[in-house]
Amino acid sequence: MNAFRLLVLTIFVVLVAGSISVFNSEASEGDTTNQSKSDEKKSWEQDPLELEIVLRRSYVDGQVSEETFTETIWSLEDFWSTYEDWNLVEQIEGKVVFQKEVDELSPAMKHDGYFGINQKGELTIFEGTPNHQKAIQSFFYINTEKLESHQTEELKKGIKIHSKDQYLSLLKTYEQYATQHIK
Structure with missing residues (x-):
């Protein structure tokens, strides 16, 4: 009977050991799956x-x-x-x-923009008064002969730009005096 018990015990140990190794290999495969799932972080992580x-x-x-x-x-x-x-x-x-x-004037224009005429006779926006000659943008040539004398003087001194409406109004006003530049 001792031999029989020894045989059953041996078979039991082998079966348990096999089950343990199968369990461990499944667990390590599961760990890999769990590991890859943990690598995929949630948006809040x-x-x-x-x-x-x-x-x-x-x-x-x-x-x-x-x-x-x-x-x-x-x-x-x-x-x-x-x-x-x-x-x-x-x-x-x-x-x-x-x-x-x-839909507004730029901060720079509000702060220091002036309409005037550059030396070529173009309606120009200056940073500061036209006598500083720092032109920002030129639009079109103006036939100064058709302007009233006070308009010519205003443009030579510079007209301070205060608002978008004034800016658009001045462009429209002087556009009627636009001319092709004669070379």
Whole structure:
């Protein structure tokens, strides 16, 4: 009977050992599956995204301003909703460029913009008065012979731009005196 018990015990040990090795190999396969699942992080477990953001504003007066900064993005949904009023211009790895049309004068124009005539006879916007000769933008040639004398003097001294309405009004007023440049 001792031999029989020894045989049963041996078979039992072999079966248990086999079961243990099968269990361990399944467990390690399961660990691999669990490991790969843990590598796939949930959105709330992922590291934030750092992006360079460029915001371009185009103003009525033709000026374009550009603001660049780095933003930490925790949620893409929140990010896109933040810029929903902007037009996406460019999106490359690590950088997003947005643009917006602003129905207003640029800050620079409001601060120091003057209409005047440059030395060629073109209606021009200057940064400061025309005698400083720092032209920002030229529009068209003006036939100064058709202007009233006070209009010519105003343009030579410079007309300070105060508002979008005044800007558009002055353009319209002087457009009627536009002429082809004679070489």
